[in-house]
Ligand code: FAD
């Protein structure tokens with residue numbers, strides 16, 4: 001293993017490992033430093049991948065319980081949670097091994113241990129056992145990701161009061177699950193446990209779920225989730241959880257203050273957001289500046305306030321999403337290799353992997369209103385889509401927002417089956433500066449759910465065919 005490099009990346013989540021691969025492809029002598037026992041970061045180990053495995057398995061369980069019969073498939077599903085958890089772990093292991101392979105294939109040195117930047121170009125690595133070693137490098141990329149936001153009065157023990165990490169590991173289906181926060185984690189993991197039999201209540205501070213998503217989509221989503229059995233307490237906050245008894249007792253108050261009530265639960269999931277993770281990096285001493293929310297400050301080229309030190313992913317500003325981290329990883333590697341790396345922050349899709357899925361790219365209707373942009377709307381419901389009808393998956397709609405003057409697509413919001421896959425077409429179109437007319441005139445295969453996107457584009461000009 002070398003001890004001097006062109007680039008050392010600290011953290012091997014989707015930001016860090018992708019950055020390292022791109023740098024190696026461009027001829028930079030590259031190493032990564034990782035303090036977990038496995039590569040892949042939050043996303044592969046305790047985030048995107050395990051949550052999607054459980055969402056997939058629990059969705060099929062629910063389909064088998066409630067929908068297979070109607071298709072003439074007679075089954076009586078029985079939950080074996082241990083095996084379902086093993087299925088999840090197999091998915092995680094497969095992905096993590098894939099990153100191991102890619103490090104070897106690209107001749108990237110992997111140093112396990114906690115990295116501290118002792119000076120620009122110098123990193124000390126402290127493994128779990130043994131002494132620290134030091135490596136030197138021309139450039140450093142910080143890709144240390146994020147951690148769970150804690151809530152005062154609600155002490156996480158990852159057994160009864162859990163973060164997403166503990167919620168992915170439960171060995172028993174909780175009778176009653178109380179979720180704090182109606183964001184992406186609360187709704188995805190709330191869905192998993194509801195499908196497997198929990199009574200789920202979600203307490204949200206705001207008067208709506210999924211803040212940041214298009215309001216019309218979020219309202220429809222709330223209706224569908226309520227129909228599936230999730231109880232929402234909006235405009236409410238949890239002020240404390242008493243864990244002294246057999247069941248947990250959560251005290252809940254209206255967000256604006258008022259009469260408190262107590263809700264009992266077997267498990268409480270704290271899902272009120274994530275915070276950038278910079279502990280132990282030594283940034284204070286180096287003078288690397290953070291912003292008011294503790295995120296590493298970077299310029300348009302991912303450079304921090306100290307020469308030779310760059311940062312990407314959840315630890316800097318912007319949406320905390322794996323694909324955003326990956327694109328930043330590629331861009332900074334290209335910049336360091338003398339190329340023109342770039343991320344288009346206007347076109348970063350985001351997806352909630354519930355059933356139905358929710359997916360969004362570009363601006364919401366509220367954002368367009370606030371900006372004073374004149375826009376046209378084209379909307380098409382899945383009830384009028386042939387494939388959705390055939391599959392009996394008709395909940396939801398596609399909504400396209402286009403500039404009223406130029407017809408350029410400014411935002412696309414989808415709630416419905418496969419929304420997360422359908423949104424890619426919208427992102428691609430927006431990246432190429434497509435108008436809604438471009439999408440409307442593109443031939444879409446029949447019968448596919450993607451025809452709903454074409455019909456929504458036709459609807460911008462009030463000429464949808466199947467409505
Ligand atoms: P991370 O993936 O957090 O990786 C950072 C790595 O740095 C970690 O491995 C950490 O151990 C390491 N590290 C930290 N400090 C040091 C140090 N000093 N020395 C050495 N190593 C260090 N996003 C999506 O886009 N889609 C999803 O479906 C999705 N699902 C999610 C589900 C859950 C439950 C959670 C919690 C998150 C989910 N996310 C999802 C968000 C996604 O996981 C993050 O946006 C993404 O992991 C950020 O990548 P990153 O490379 O910036 O950091």
Ligand code: NAI
Pocket residue numbers: 151180181182183184185186188203204205206209210211236237238271272273274319320321350351352353
């Ligand atoms: P979030 O930011 O999505 O949602 C947190 C919610 O908690 C918000 O609705 C907020 O108003 C609410 N809240 C905050 N304080 C509260 C309080 N005291 N009481 C009640 N409600 C409160 O954060 P979440 O769900 O924890 O996810 C963290 C990040 O992980 C997200 O930003 C997302 O980017 C990423 N993620 C992405 C996924 C995906 O892409 N499918 C899946 C899971 C996580």
